Amino acid sequence: MFEIVARQEMAQGTIISNWVKAPKIAKKAKPGQFVILRANEKGERIPLTMADTDPEKGLINIIYMVVGKSTALFKTLKVGDSYLDVIGPLGQPTHLEKVGKVVCVGGGTGIAVLYPITRGLKQMGNYVYSVIGARSKDLLILEDEMKAASDELFICTDDGTYGHKGFVTDVLKKVLTEHQDIGLAVCIGPVPMMKFCSLMTKEFGVKTLVSLNPIMVDGTGMCGCCRVQVGGKMQFACVDGPEFDGHETDFEELTLRLRSYLPEEKASYDLFQKEHAPGCSCQK
């Protein structure tokens, strides 16, 4: 059993942070890797990236957005409760190297995935520009952490309640134009955001990493559920990724495949909400 030792609600309760006791995983995990969690015997296996780890205390940090039944179920877990399974670390660690100047772009919960990578890049001695965005000010997460992990931090909100009004791509364009010597871009967030960031960096000829989030089952390369097309080749995101070259990724296919179970997911979530109706703040 994997106990939750600290819990925090972010972005008005739409995003939850858990510190979970998993000493073995905490010791091994590297930036970019993820875990698969199951809340209980009937639960789905849900992949979440480790936003941080504390190897001394044996803790890992996951930060997730409540989007459906399983994440809503996770949200009901309190400090002292446990996940039944936490499996990992899975996936390839980010290849961190010194390239000089880099730009890290994060949107929504993608910022949680981006944060350890940004910190890693900075520790390698890179000069880090970061651009993070959310729909509005209340939904922005990890601003302080990202500030500490970057040399320059830019913020955008879709509604202009904080920082630049508009999309992260606007600011990305500005950064890329002003600093032609940027050698690497890391863009993590919703699929459309990653797609448009990649299109933009391609114009500037800047190598780009994205972190793909296809639906997964086992996370060990056994089922093929997480297959994505990268450079015209079938890749399994759970073992070959989750990070891939943004210029080679087929985002359309990923978008379609993420919709595989929309009716089932809705039915499952509705049922869950009915069962957990009173006093639950997670309804959209």
Next chain:
Amino acid sequence: MTEEKAAPKKEKIPRQKMPEQLPEVRRKNFEEVPFGYTPELAQKEAERCIQCKDPRCVPGCPVEIDIPGFIRLIKEGDFEGSIRLLWEKNALPAVCGRVCPQEVQCEGLCIIGKKDEPVAIGNLERFAADHQRLHGRDILPPKADPTGKKVAVVGSGPSGLTVAGDLILKGHDVTIFEALHAPGGVLVYGIPEFRLPKEIVFSECNYLEKLGVKIECSQVIGRSDTVDELLEHFDAVYLGVGAGLPVFLKVPGEHYIGVYSANEYLTRSNLMKAYDFPNYDTPLVRGKNVATFGGGNVAMDSARTALRMGADHSYIIYRRSHAELPARTAEIHHAEEEGVEFLFLTNPLRFLGNDDGFLTGVECLRMELGEPDSSGRRRPVPVPGSEFVVDIDTAIISIGSGANPLLTQSTPGLALNKWGYIVADPKTGKTMKPRVWAGGDIVTGAATVILAMGAGRLASNSIHDFLTYGW
């Protein structure tokens, strides 16, 4: 043959059929198809064995069970004696009785089969094991004194379970590491409930735990720990990680929603219990028109699962003809009875889908049988201009599996063959890496439960020798 002469002229007992659920009923539920023998039926069937002095059936069994011996004990009503005898050679008789391809192994060679139907060796083995599990007393075999040696077994499929069971009895300290959240390998994630109830697999794993084997699930070796790290804490390591890599058709359109590898389809329905969605959280597309590509046991399991998930049509699309189907005869027969529709001599060209990304059909080409190929089977050759479309909303690709590189890539010093399988001595299971053994599907490629167990047995003997004598 002396046995044939010895066969008495007394009244001939026909092979006793195992009672089973009717096809119309079972195609809608996930309960096991055959109910099993009653003690009366088992004893009657046991009488059919003429107790050959030089039994032909035994060499047909990869682990050389004393077949006449265990059958005689059933005939005499000594069911406990019978299971004890089976256990000497086979740690999972309830499983093998159900899933062995008996027609090409033990039963295929049974002398009675020359003129009549062979003795139902598999059914009898299953009976002895089920009777013990349901009605027998708890019997634990004697265990040797602790040796202080530690063995790590990676993978909890039939080969890993065999190694663990053998070595714990020899006094070694055994820990199994399993990547998934439940032990059993293909027996839990692949083979469906209606063919092998999971309760049986769990009871076998419980039995090992009672003997002292530690089973650590959710440990992906290569990620959680590497083999080299295991070698720091264990005296020997056995790799029984199976052939868990899905193979796709490599035709256009495999990304459409509704196209599954058999591994995914079966894992969702078995391990994750998607058939009980939304009571269980994992979903599965419930196709109305489902096509399974392939002709082996995995294909039969997929097509029959699809029926139980509510399909109106469940097709098996196979390149060759009925005669070449590699699945067990019993599975083909059950599939036919349940209404699986076979499209033989048919090869998929590409999948078709709509704008939302959902699968709508598969374009196929008819084949005809040409000259025999290297496997001796007649090679299917395409009939030009014979393209046609089958309307489907779900496709299950079941054309085999490959070696999953996750563990082997992270283990320097292992020799691999050109397909990525681990090279191991067929007599001992020793790999090129010191203190590391391997066996089962990760060495042979996808094979059978009993062969994986046989490989486990050879390796456990070799590991024991190494731990005891140093070689």
